[in-house]
Amino acid sequence: MxxxxxxxxxxxxxxxxxxxxxxxxxxxxxxxxxxxxxxxxxxxxxxxxxxxxxxxxxxxxxxxxxxxxxxxxxxxxxxxxxxxxxxxxxxxxxxxxxxxxxxxxxxxxxxxxxxxxxxxxxxxxxxxxxxxxxxxxxxxxxxxxxxxxxxxxxxxxxxxxxxxxxxxxxxxxxxxxxxxxxxxxxxxxRRSDGEPVFANDTTRRLDAQVEEARLEALRGGWEQAMTALDEAKGYSRARAAGLGDQIRRLLGQTYMVYYDGLVTDPRYAPELLPPLVAEHARHSYRDDSTLTFHLRGADDDLMSRAHATLDRVRDGAYRYTAAGPYGEAVERARELARWGDTDGAWRTLTNALPLWEPLGPDHLAPLGWVADPVLGPLLTPERGRELLSTPRGGQSGEAPRPTPALDPGDLAWLAEPDRGNNRTSYRFVLVEGTEPRELPGRLADADRDADRDGNGTVLNEPMTFWEARQRSLHNQREFSSYDDRALMAVGRAGTGWSFAFDGAPAPFSRQRFVSPAATAGEGTRAVVVWSGLRTPHGKPFFHLSVARDGAEQYAFTYADGEIQRSGEIPPSLDPSRFFDDLEDSAQAERPLLEAVSEQFGASLPRHAIVNGRLHRFTTRSWTRPPRDGETYAVIRMHPAATLPADAERTGDNGPKGR
Structure with a gap:
């Protein structure tokens, strides 16, 4: 009005x-x-x-x-x-x-x-x-x-x-x-070079406004700065768009964010090129003409750097670095984030933010980290506002209230519906006193993995589940209807525990299932949970097994409305507490997870599992070998084949027919 x-x-x-x-x-x-x-x-x-x-x-x-x-x-x-x-x-x-x-x-x-x-x-x-x-x-x-x-x-x-x-x-x-x-x-x-500069009282007022907005942004007053920069941008004042885009990107806004006038400056390219090319990579489908357009005016060296950065982003190999104490904090944050502690990683970054040094007068905040495959998922709009509200770059002001942690610090969040209600079944292994990088040695078969899909016992670089799944299928040459080899993310599960997590497991086979708890618990303690209480098809089930020093201590499996148990189960985990007198077994999921979390003091990092990138590996099969007379299908594909090269039905004694 x-x-x-x-x-x-x-x-x-x-x-x-x-x-x-x-x-x-x-x-x-x-x-x-x-x-x-x-x-x-x-x-x-x-x-x-x-x-x-x-x-x-x-x-x-x-x-x-x-x-x-x-x-x-x-x-x-x-x-x-x-x-x-x-x-x-x-x-x-x-x-x-x-x-x-x-x-x-x-x-x-x-x-x-x-x-x-x-x-x-x-x-x-x-x-x-x-x-x-x-x-x-x-x-x-x-x-x-x-x-x-x-x-x-x-x-x-x-x-x-x-x-x-x-x-x-x-x-x-x-x-x-x-x-x-x-x-x-x-x-x-937008006058051409050589023409008189367009200057008057309005342009001088707006240019002074841009400079004050820059300082206000560094003091943490990003909202006031944004209002002033948007006005100047409407008049196409130099610097206004490039400064405002830095704020927008940290708020999670990526549309029409090009850091105009700054990204082609060699001083700022180390920070502004990565987020620009990362967003381009998300939408380009290998057509790089638009990137060239947004970098018009860049010299050959900068264009070469842009394409090299683009290649690293597409390969998931880009690593953000920064100078000085803030750069040291970046390395500590990445180490935390790659093992799932995204809250700790974020606090590490924000605590060091007052020590951050801009690359030049028009650099408002660290930005290159949003393109880092491990650090980038730390950003949320709320966290972006916290970062922008933190005084930095030599300016002083009142520090903002920290944003709440994203991880609840328990296991119960797994019972909550995810976006699209896709997480209806999941399984995980908790191992006490063991580093995450050691889990493949406890859960994978090195020789078989190396022969079958090339993963071996070495962890993949941090990636999303779908990226890991695509890579695994690309390498895999043999598919068996009997094998159930889990593609699992690993990380730290609270104090003293590591985890391996599979959010999209194969169907549960009660007759053929073999818990990996005993092998995972060699010399320590291991916990295995497999829940399918909300599966839309098939019957609900839940399994818990606990092992110490390579031997199973106790276990129970709820399936087909019945409970099978072994060993001396602690009263707090007694399955009858959760499944007796329940019309809907799904109601047992949350209290069961709460009880497991309380019993062992372990948790799973929600943000890292749902939104982040974690190291992954493929386990040995969660099913026993086939017994004599049991049949199953094996599909083997030659490297150059686009269709299955052969298919066999085999048992313990060899092929039984096609």
Whole structure:
């Protein structure tokens, strides 16, 4: 809403006129009207009298909106409204459009059969609107008498055929004219090299505003800084877009974020290139022409660096580094994050943020880390706001309140539905007093893994489940209906425990299942949990087994509505506590997980498992070998084959047929 009576039309229009007159290049050819306007330093016309305005309203049968009325009292029309409307109507030329352009027919033709009243009302704009453009570059300006606010202001719509987009809405005539003033500035700011610099009171005010916004952002006042930078960006002031994009990216906004004017500066490229190329890699599908466009003006060395960084990002090999104490904190944070402690990693980064040093005066915050495959998943919008609110770069201010931890510090979160309700079954192994990197040696068969899919007992680089799954399938040459070899993420499960987690296990086979607890617990203690209490197909089940020093201590399996148990189960984990007298076995999932967490003091890192990248490996099979006479299918694929090369049904004694 605009208070039109408070807007100083005369000062605004006089200032615009003077800027326009001073922007004209020496020797530029001008018509008589433009030359007269230049000499008079006035783009307008004589003020319209109240009688002329009243006559206009009587002719149109409507009272004009307040802001347009106030404008007419200062100038009865306007020249060069922005870059594409050379003459704007006053009292004599304003008239109802009445589909003069034929655009109502065109927009109505585009409507779907199920278009709603609002869409049809928008198309009808070209029949009811008040036309203000008199001379333009195929640009239409219409006041909409049906889009009226509580102050009686009519919205203004503009549309140009060559822009190939929907009509742009301006809240009222004042907003429209201010937008056109910004458009004029934006076009002038893009002058070619060698032409006089476009400078005036407005540009000097905005440039000073950009500099103050930069300092305010470093002090932690990112919201105030963003408002100031957005205004300057609307006028295409240098630095405003590049500074504002740094703030936007840390808020999780990636659309139209290009760090304009800064990313091609070699000083800032180490920080700004990685997030730019990482976002490009997400959407490019190997077409790098848009990256070249956004890096126009970069020299050959910078372009070479950009493509090398892009290759590392696509391969998951990019590693963010920084100088000084903050760089040391980055390395500590990555070590924490790659084993699942994302909360600890984030605190490490933010605690060191006051020690961070910018690469230059237009560097507002560390940014390259968002492209790091391990560190990037730490960012959330809330965390981005915390980072931006933290004083840094030599500036002082009040430190923000830390954002809450993302990990609940237990196992019970596994009982909560995930996005899309895909996590209906999962399994994990907890091993006490063991580092995560040691788990493949306890859970994998080195010789078999190396022969079958090349994973061996070496952990893969941190990756998402789907990335790991795709790589595993790419390497795998043999598929067995009997084997159940889990692709598991590893990390630390609280104090004193490590975990291996599989969030998309194969179907549970009660008859063939063999718990890996005993082998995982050689010389220590291990816990195995496999839950399928929420499986949409098949019968619900839950398994728990605990081993110490290579021998199973106790276990139970709930399946087919029955409980099988062995060993001396602690009362806190007694399955009868959870499954007796339950109509829906899924209700037992949360209390069971809470009991396991309390019994062993272990937890699983939710954010790292759901959103992060973790080291992964493939275990030995969770099913026993087939017994004599049991059949199963094996599909072997030759490296060059696109279809199965052969398929056999085999048992202990060899092939049993095809």
């Amino acid at each position: 605009t208070d039109s009576t408070a807007f100083d039309w005369r000062s605004f229009l006089l200032g615009w006129s003077g800027e326009w007159a001073d922007s004209l290049l020496h020797g530029e050819m001008r018509g008589e009207d433009d030359e007269a306007a230049r000499q008079a330093r006035w783009l307008g016309f004589p003020a319209a009298s109240e009688e002329r305005i009243t006559a206009l309203e009587e002719r149109l049968g409507r009272q004009m909106p307040p802001s347009y009325r106030e404008f007419l009292k200062v100038s009865d029309g306007w020249r060069h409204a922005g870059g594409f409307v050379s003459l704007l109507a006053g009292t004599e030329d304003a008239h109802w459009h009445n589909n003069e352009s034929g655009l109502a027919d065109m927009f109505e033709e585009y409507l779907d059969d199920d278009a709603g009243p609002e869409e049809r009302r928008e198309a009808d704009l070209w029949r009811r609107g008040l036309q203000l453009d008199v001379e333009s570059d195929i640009t239409h300006v219409l006041l909409d008498p049906e889009d009226v606010d509580e102050d009686g202001e009519w919205a203004v719509y503009t549309w140009s055929s060559w822009r190939a987009e929907s009509p742009a809405r301006h809240t009222d005539f004042t907003a429209f004219m201010r937008d056109m003033h910004r458009e004029f500035h934006s076009l002038q700011a």
